[in-house]
Amino acid sequence: MKYDIILCGVGGQGVLSVAAAIATAAGIEKLNVRQSEVHGMAQRGGAVLSHLRISDSEIFSDLVPSGSADMILSMEPLESLRYVSFMKPDGVLITSNEPFINIPDYPELDTVLNKISKIKNSFFVDTANIAREAGNPKAANMVIVGAASKYLPLKFSSLQAAVEILFSRKGREIVDKNVMAMTAGGRI
Amino acid sequence: METYALLGDEALALGAVHAGLSSAYGYPGTPSTEIMEYLQSVNKKEGKPLAKWCSNEKTAYEEALGASFYGKRTLVTMKHVGLNVAADAFVNSALLDIRGGLVLAVADDPGMHSSQNEQDSRYYADFAHIPCFEPVNQQQAYDVMFEAFELSEKLNVPVMIRLVTRLSHSRASITVKKSIPENKGVKAPDVKQWMLLPALARKQWHQLLDKEKEMKTYSESSEWNHLIFNESDTGVITSGLGRNYFLENADDFKTKYNHLHIGFYPPPAEKIIKLAEKCKTLIFLEEGEPLIERMVRGILPGNIILKGKLSGHVSREGELNPDSIRKVLDLAPKKLIDFSAGEIPGRPPQLCKGCPHDDTYRFIKDVVAGLSESAVMSDIGCYALGALPPLQVPETIVCMGASITMAKGAAEAGMKNVMAVIGDSTFFHSGLTGLVDCVSENASVTILILDNSTVGMTGGQNTILPSQRIKLISEGIGVHPHHIHVVDAHRKNHDNNMKILKKELEYEGVSVIISVRECIEYFRKKNKESKEETCS
Ligand code: SF4
Numbered sequence: 001m002k003y004d005i006i007l008c009g010v011g012g013q014g015v016l017s018v019a020a021a022i023a024t025a026a027g028i029e030k031l032n033v034r035q036s037e038v039h040g041m042a043q044r045g046g047a048v049l050s051h052l053r054i055s056d057s058e059i060f061s062d063l064v065p066s067g068s069a070d071m072i073l074s075m076e077p078l079e080s081l082r083y084v085s086f087m088k089p090d091g092v093l094i095t096s097n098e099p100f101i102n103i104p105d106y107p108e109l110d111t112v113l114n115k116i117s118k119i120k121n122s123f124f125v126d127t128a129n130i131a132r133e134a135g136n137p138k139a140a141n142m143v144i145v146g147a148a149s150k151y152l153p154l155k156f157s158s159l160q161a162a163v164e165i166l167f168s169r170k171g172r173e174i175v176d177k178n179v180m181a182m183t184a185g186g187r188i
Numbered sequence: 189m190e191t192y193a194l195l196g197d198e199a200l201a202l203g204a205v206h207a208g209l210s211s212a213y214g215y216p217g218t219p220s221t222e223i224m225e226y227l228q229s230v231n232k233k234e235g236k237p238l239a240k241w242c243s244n245e246k247t248a249y250e251e252a253l254g255a256s257f258y259g260k261r262t263l264v265t266m267k268h269v270g271l272n273v274a275a276d277a278f279v280n281s282a283l284l285d286i287r288g289g290l291v292l293a294v295a296d297d298p299g300m301h302s303s304q305n306e307q308d309s310r311y312y313a314d315f316a317h318i319p320c321f322e323p324v325n326q327q328q329a330y331d332v333m334f335e336a337f338e339l340s341e342k343l344n345v346p347v348m349i350r351l352v353t354r355l356s357h358s359r360a361s362i363t364v365k366k367s368i369p370e371n372k373g374v375k376a377p378d379v380k381q382w383m384l385l386p387a388l389a390r391k392q393w394h395q396l397l398d399k400e401k402e403m404k405t406y407s408e409s410s411e412w413n414h415l416i417f418n419e420s421d422t423g424v425i426t427s428g429l430g431r432n433y434f435l436e437n438a439d440d441f442k443t444k445y446n447h448l449h450i451g452f453y454p455p456p457a458e459k460i461i462k463l464a465e466k467c468k469t470l471i472f473l474e475e476g477e478p479l480i481e482r483m484v485r486g487i488l489p490g491n492i493i494l495k496g497k498l499s500g501h502v503s504r505e506g507e508l509n510p511d512s513i514r515k516v517l518d519l520a521p522k523k524l525i526d527f528s529a530g531e532i533p534g535r536p537p538q539l540c541k542g543c544p545h546d547d548t549y550r551f552i553k554d555v556v557a558g559l560s561e562s563a564v565m566s567d568i569g570c571y572a573l574g575a576l577p578p579l580q581v582p583e584t585i586v587c588m589g590a591s592i593t594m595a596k597g598a599a600e601a602g603m604k605n606v607m608a609v610i611g612d613s614t615f616f617h618s619g620l621t622g623l624v625d626c627v628s629e630n631a632s633v634t635i636l637i638l639d640n641s642t643v644g645m646t647g648g649q650n651t652i653l654p655s656q657r658i659k660l661i662s663e664g665i666g667v668h669p670h671h672i673h674v675v676d677a678h679r680k681n682h683d684n685n686m687k688i689l690k691k692e693l694e695y696e697g698v699s700v701i702i703s704v705r706e707c708i709e710y711f712r713k714k715n716k717e718s719k720e721e722t723c724s
Binding site: 010011023024027032033034035036037038039044045046047051059060061062063064065066067068078079081082084085087088089091102103104105106107115118119120 | 218222302360433511521523525533534535537538541
């Protein structure tokens with residue numbers, strides 16, 4: 001089994017926490033994981049990309065080859081389009097529908113959403129609203145993890161355990177709120 | 189055995205701890221920063237090893253030399269361009285009689301994710317005649333520390349470990365080994381081998397050339413340099429992450445290639461010759477510069493076909509990746525989905541919302557707009573992002589500290605209204621000596637020092653000294669107190685700050701304007717930490 005994910009979004013949206021949650025869950029299931037991150041200059045409000053690879057055999061490259069990603073998981077619609085060439089012909093694309101507009105030439109939102117919906121197996125997640133309804137507007141990134149859970153080769157309980165580990169330092173309440181956001185994301 | 193999911197940087201740090209590290213010194217720089225941060229987190233829990241940020245990479249390297257002189261295992265960390273700053277200490281240290289293992293972990297940034305160039309540190313190892321290891325995954329980054337310290341103490345030379353961004357900043361599980369204890373403090377037995385006076389240094393140089401022979405022998409038998417023969421007349425030589433991308437494509441090969449992976453330098457000449465004897469074509473996949481390809485190619489053409497970066501078969505620029513190497517390996521591109529996203533506008537990094545640098549640049553910009561001739565020499569740090577729209581104020585960005593000295597050169601060449609813009613941490617790193625130059629000649633420059641009380645770009649490390657001291661330091665060096673101003677980098681002071689800058693530009697001498705406001709990120713980080721401390 002091999003599962004390649006392209007995670008993307010904009011600096012500050014919590015893309016690395018999405019990566020950490022999925023990678024930790026894969027670790028719990030004793031799978032091999034490789035996860036590449038972006039630090040430093042590239043992080044400041046710029047496009048953020050993380051390659052996450054899960055497998056039960058050895059993984060050589062930290063980078064996903066193009067045309068090979070089983071999933072594109074994006075916190076931002078325009079960003080999901082940026083990395084479409086990584087997608088496998090039968091892969092899925094899951095993206096938040098909430099734009100993050102910090103550049104002057106951001107295209108018409110409708111055009112962006114339209115383009116995405118033309119891709120086979122593409123899904124939008126109303127991350128902002130779902131997070132708000134789950135009582136944690138800050139956890140849009142955990143909603144995305146939940147939405148991805150149906151396709152990931154991981155048990156939901158492992159993802160839940162991963163979130164517990166990642167947020168345990170911040171106290172019970174924060175853990176519960178994040179788990180709730182993830183669960184809400186998983187229901188759609 | 190326990191396993192951990194660690195960044196390449198962290199795995200290396202943990203390896204160092206388990207391999208008996210006593211002290212570590214460094215200067216923050218992406219992608220190397222997390223090595224020291226990890227060591228500091230270990231120190232916080234266990235009280236050791238000593239893990240300190242320094243003023244710059246040169247001071248860091250020299251401090252490590254001191255620890256090695258006392259027989260302790262030490263690690264120095266920096267990014268590739270930092271090694272330019274440390275080069276004087278580094279190259280000379282190869283001539284010393286190293287007893288306490290001295291390892292330099294340097295992280296290169298092919299693809300320039302967060303750097304001004306793509307220089308390849310392996311050239312430095314070659315230039316200084318010291319051994320270099322190049323791990324390709326987190327496990328190797330951990331394991332290599334044991335061998336590197338051992339080799340350093342066996343051959344009595346410093347050892348380099350070269351990392352690259354994709355390893356430094358990529359996470360995977362590792363298995364750890366049994367820890368070994370620290371070295372006891374013992375002074376270097378022969379101080380003559382630590383004094384590079386010409387007569388003594390000549391002997392040391394002779395010794396180093398002898399040691400180089402041992403390095404070559406080591407290289408031939410090392411498992412880091414692994415040669416596999418298959419039924420093929422084509423050989424592939426990989427180094428660094430080139431190996432990973434090569435193996436990633438292995439399922440698609442029609443016939444398996446002969447393969448030599450090189451992870452230890454100096455490269456194993458005999459193994460290369462052995463490989464070449466069985467091949468009509470050699471392909472080189474190196475992350476970074478074509479160092480091995482160049483060595484193999486020599487000057488005269490042979491009858492073997494060499495395909496690599498020098499021949500144009502592999503791109504000279506940027507990182508390797510699993511796709512870019514397919515063509516030279518005779519593979520068709522991967523099949524993509526049938527969809528074109530069209531042109532996607534770029535989303536470059538930007539100054540954080542509310543960043544103090546933004547306000548500083550705005551008043552500089554408005555002053556510059558009213559001048560017929562001016563220059564804004566900038567420096568390395570978050571504030572370099574002010575070069576992008578909408579601010580577009582900096583006009584030069586070269587290397588740490590160059591803002592002040594380039595401003596001096598331009599002013600002395602006759603240019604009017606020359607400004608230098610430099611951050612507080614960069615000022616401590618390499619700006620001080622430039623300021624001394626300016627004062628000694630009373631150059632007509634206006635130096636804006638941006639005091640955000642932190643090393644912002646690399647994630648908010650403390651500056652080496654409290655930045656409030658910059659005013660006193662400037663005075664102490666000899667800038668006239670009338671021409672030192674401390675201003676508040678805030679929108680509400682815009683007009684007043686403009687006035688001060690205009691006035692100082694008119695002054696024919698050295699002015700220092702210290703523009704103060706805390707980095708927003710740092711402020712948040714501090715708040716978060718104090719909150720977590722009260723919670724737990
Ligand atoms: S990290 Fe600090 S200094 Fe850097 S851009 Fe953000 S606010 Fe400005």
